[in-house]
Amino acid sequence: MSDPVRDLVSVRGATERLLAAASTWDNSTVPEPSRLPGWSRGHVLAHLSRNADALRNVLRGRPMYASGEIRDREIEAGAPRSLAEHLADLRASGEGFLAEADACADWSRTVEMRNGVMDSASHIPFRRWAEIELHHVDLGTGYELEDLPDEFVAREIDFLTERFGSHPQVVPFDIRADDGRVWTTGGHGEGPIAGVGGPAPELLGWLAGRRDGSALTVEGGPLPVLPPL
Structure with missing residues (x-):
């Protein structure tokens, strides 16, 4: 059974690990290829920031993304930014998601994800945790599947x-x-x-x-x- 409050602690820890690792890079690292076909590391970072916004929308009862096309355009537009801009966005969007989650009064309600998929609000913190952990590995900068928490x-x-x-x-x-x-x-x-x-x-x-x-x-x-x- 999901424990959303406990999962939020894990989201915070995973976010800080990612930010600490990325803070050791320089701007040349951002446009290098990630392990995801067709995506640079900048694409992965931009996606993580927009995913935090999207899951915040879900908790507010809004559509996760305005549309698939807008989601893709926002990732493309954000990918070429400087490392400092990515780090600031990732921290701010992550804090926005955590603030919304901390204020959640009803984890038992049903929420709508992408493509009409329905889920319990209580699963949203774990979904965010999964995004951070797996995409940290996708960045290909030394954090591997073997480093993930058991x-x-x-x-x-x-x-x-x-x-x-x-x-x-x-x-x-x-x-x-x-x-x-x-x-x-x-x-x-x-x-x-x-x-x-x-x-x-x-x-x-x-x-x-x-x-x-x-x-x-x-x-x-x-x-x-x-x-x-």
Whole structure:
């Protein structure tokens, strides 16, 4: 069960780690490629800032983004900014989200995300935490999946296995972390036809589209094909 107040503490910590890491860069780092195809590090930073604004909108009962086109334009426009501008924006937008979340009086209500997806308000802090942690890795500046907090890794695997659990394009399979944790996911077929195992960060990387799964072990069939997130 989500604990939004506790998750907000994790959001603060993840934000400060990212800001501390980015503050050691210089302006030449910003236009360099990130690990996300077609995006520079500046694109990733701009996206993180606008995502904080968007989740603040969600908590206010407003549309997450005015439109997909406007979202994309704002990221493109923000990407080339100086490092100092990115850091100021990331801090200000993050503080704005946290202030809105701190004032939230009803975490049990249902809110609307992008594309009409409905969710509990109580899940929003974790969604923000996930954005910061995974995109920090995407920046490709030394923060890796293995550096992610253990609690976050387990909960994000929970989230992704639930997301794929009823997906008609994903065959059923078991996921087995080296520490003994097991998940079952996939929605096409009567039962698991494959088992995928490995270290939890590698499993998360594969599920989240950050790694190709070549470091994982597979039993009972080929590595399942996952749709893009």
